[in-house]
Amino acid sequence: MRWTQTFIPTMKENPADAEIPSHQLMLRAGLIRQLMAGAYTYLPLGLKSLKKVEAIIREEMNAAGGIEIFMPALQPIDLFERTGRKDAFGNVLMNFHVRRGDRTLHVALGPTHEEVVTDLVARHISSYRQLPLTLYQIQTKFRNEERPRFGVLRTSEFIMKDAYSFSTNLEQLDAVYQQMYHAYCRIFARCGLNYLPVEAESGPIGGDASHEFMVPADNGEDRIMYCKSSGYAANLERADTGRKPPQIETSKEAKPLEKVATPNATSIEQVSRMLKITPQQMIKTLIYLVDGKPVAVLLRGDHEANEAKIRRALKASQVALADGVTIEEVTGAPTGFAGPVGIRCPIIADHDVPVIANAVSGANEVDAHLTGVNVGRDYQVTTTHDLRNATPGDPCPKSGAPMEEVQGIEVGHVFKLGTKYTESLDANFLDQNETRHPIIMGCYGIGVTRVLAALAETSHDENGLSWPLSVAPYEVLLIPLNVDDAELMKVANSYYDELKDNGVDVLMDDRDQRPGFKFKDADLIGIPLRVVIGGKGLQEGKIEYKWRTDSAPQKTAVDTGVETILGLLDERRKVEASRVPG
RNA sequence: CGGGACGUAGCUCAGCUUGGCUAGAGCGUCUGGUUUGGGACCAGAAGGCCGCAGGUUCAAAUCCUGUCGUCCCGACCA
Numbered sequence: 001m002r003w004t005q006t007f008i009p010t011m012k013e014n015p016a017d018a019e020i021p022s023h024q025l026m027l028r029a030g031l032i033r034q035l036m037a038g039a040y041t042y043l044p045l046g047l048k049s050l051k052k053v054e055a056i057i058r059e060e061m062n063a064a065g066g067i068e069i070f071m072p073a074l075q076p077i078d079l080f081e082r083t084g085r086k087d088a089f090g091n092v093l094m095n096f097h098v099r100r101g102d103r104t105l106h107v108a109l110g111p112t113h114e115e116v117v118t119d120l121v122a123r124h125i126s127s128y129r130q131l132p133l134t135l136y137q138i139q140t141k142f143r144n145e146e147r148p149r150f151g152v153l154r155t156s157e158f159i160m161k162d163a164y165s166f167s168t169n170l171e172q173l174d175a176v177y178q179q180m181y182h183a184y185c186r187i188f189a190r191c192g193l194n195y196l197p198v199e200a201e202s203g204p205i206g207g208d209a210s211h212e213f214m215v216p217a218d219n220g221e222d223r224i225m226y227c228k229s230s231g232y233a234a235n236l237e238r239a240d241t242g243r244k245p246p247q248i249e250t251s252k253e254a255k256p257l258e259k260v261a262t263p264n265a266t267s268i269e270q271v272s273r274m275l276k277i278t279p280q281q282m283i284k285t286l287i288y289l290v291d292g293k294p295v296a297v298l299l300r301g302d303h304e305a306n307e308a309k310i311r312r313a314l315k316a317s318q319v320a321l322a323d324g325v326t327i328e329e330v331t332g333a334p335t336g337f338a339g340p341v342g343i344r345c346p347i348i349a350d351h352d353v354p355v356i357a358n359a360v361s362g363a364n365e366v367d368a369h370l371t372g373v374n375v376g377r378d379y380q381v382t383t384t385h386d387l388r389n390a391t392p393g394d395p396c397p398k399s400g401a402p403m404e405e406v407q408g409i410e411v412g413h414v415f416k417l418g419t420k421y422t423e424s425l426d427a428n429f430l431d432q433n434e435t436r437h438p439i440i441m442g443c444y445g446i447g448v449t450r451v452l453a454a455l456a457e458t459s460h461d462e463n464g465l466s467w468p469l470s471v472a473p474y475e476v477l478l479i480p481l482n483v484d485d486a487e488l489m490k491v492a493n494s495y496y497d498e499l500k501d502n503g504v505d506v507l508m509d510d511r512d513q514r515p516g517f518k519f520k521d522a523d524l525i526g527i528p529l530r531v532v533i534g535g536k537g538l539q540e541g542k543i544e545y546k547w548r549t550d551s552a553p554q555k556t557a558v559d560t561g562v563e564t565i566l567g568l569l570d571e572r573r574k575v576e577a578s579r580v581p582g
Numbered sequence: 583c584g585g586g587a588c589g590u591a592g593c594u595c596a597g598c599u600u601g602g603c604u605a606g607a608g609c610g611u612c613u614g615g616u617u618u619g620g621g622a623c624c625a626g627a628a629g630g631c632c633g634c635a636g637g638u639u640c641a642a643a644u645c646c647u648g649u650c651g652u653c654c655c656g657a658c659c660a
Contacts, residue, residue: 012609012621013594017653037652088660112660146583146658154659221659420660481619516620523620534619544619 001474002496003509006044009033010521020219022457023151025465029525031452031473038148038156045525046452048473050159053451054138056190056470057161064183065176066136066163071116073140077106079115083424094142094156109142114421114443117164121439122427125166131429131439132172134180136163138448150219152453153409159449165442166422168429173440177209177416180444182581184213184412189580191451192468194458196408198224199234200415201308209416213446214408215454222410225403227396234390236405237308242395243351245384250376251357257341257378263367266336268301271369275360278302283353283361283373285338287322287330287345290314294322294330298340298349298381300356303388313348313385337362339370340379347379350387409454410447417441465526466548469572474507476565477527481515481534491558492533495543498562504569523548528572531565547572 008030017034018024026032031046042050058068077095080086086093086108095108110116117135125131141160148155165176181197188195193215200210212235214224225239226232234240265271268279282301287294288310295314299305311319324335330345331338339361340347353359354375363370375381392405419438422428427439452471459466469475476499480492492508499506507527509518515534522530532544532553543561545568546553556564 009592011593016588016594019654034652083660085660090658092659114660143659147656149654484618514618514620514622516618516622518621519619520621532619536619 045473118421134165161446163444213412220407220409230399239390240397254374255372294345331364464524478508
């Protein structure tokens, strides 16, 4: 492609609306333009990369046994009512009424396609002989995000690869899951991403049933606990704190229980400042409604509650923070003064709570806290649980070494679903014994547009983007330095033609601009290999090439330049391929 | 949904506090000329419902009210 024949609107300055590097650079390099919050146009450069990512995904999905289909974004709302996800999605599900003749249809724009694909399978699969089956598509998804942000990282309309596996038993499901997991590793490696598979919340099947693929990045929205020595990595929601139940006994240094006045101090921070103590000395008492009944959850003052863990510990189905009225009922005080001593509801404590000697907690009385709170004497717990988010320094559940927290961008998710959808949508099969069972599902998603953003976010320098060869919009950027020089253009054009004839994806900057201008744009859009044809070089029979990641260009003979470039590209492709797991 | 910031030329921004000439600059665009290896220079030109609506005032980009939009923090995110 010739630059003057396409549409690459680069920008010299950072748009005011963009804050993080990927958003700024994708705008400046002319990959995307915003239409409204959470909706972006992909310009030629962005679209080319997107298509290359899609091609890689297709190759790997096909190799892993996936069958491509294409389902409608437009879906009847009753499918979501049957699976209960109309309510589960709530406002995130875009849905509306349309008139059709004298009828009114209630439709949704698909946020994902479990319902549609399961309905399809329910209608056409009925025998174990037809299974296993894995269907996938690459398609636009719609989610009414409460807060779209960070450019293309979180949008209300985005491209996703979603795959769904259908199996007769858990062994089959495990096999597909492993295949998909492996395919995902290959996809992200081929895209040149530095990725980390992390354990995620696993839902009904439990165990090792869900992994998210994260790209470590400071601006990532997800928090991951990571252990360098064991390789253990888990979503913050999921990560084990590695703590064990402590011995529960009253401290030998127990001081007397005392009530202190703490007017208007309702937060851990305010109380610790007022009493000149650290949050670690405090007991945080959170009142939850667990399946409708109040329960006091005790945590160390500096820790965060984890509702999924609380739900599991209590074997409950619903857990939510209690309202002010309930809190007054069980504590006898407004929100902010709850404590375990004398509270009128069951207590459940985190492992780290009973070991706090002479703790400070709310007094269950307005404007008052207690000091010298000790387990056994002042409040009773018989056992403890892991009820909180892990924090940096917590021991790794595998190695015991301190874990660290890293931020990440979620680019993929593999998940063993089980029979949630097949049961509600009647997707059954008959086994060898003519017995009917619900089909066992798995689902596997990749945020295709997010892969692009993650690459931009993690692969750039102060001058612009830097693409891997595999997904770069173009592999080679050919720069003739003076388009008015007929001799020079003759060489440039023959390079352009020959490279194209050899299957190289080449962009020629044929704009009538000064060299410096072109070099700046070259760095900004980040094409991996830059080839410069200039008057000075031609005089000595040389052309110049430079990898985007190199600092200085190298020279090679004009006559053999094309072969040199082809060789360089081959070599680089091999290097990139060597990073892909086999 | 709670909190904060912003909205003036295609882009980045000044002007608003303390209302008052024809609303400015740099970059970009167009024309002519000089240039040509890291975002050139000179001369000229085009380009604005100052987000929108209402109000106060002799007079509003500027003050007030409302509204829409965008961004950031938080909540939310099968």
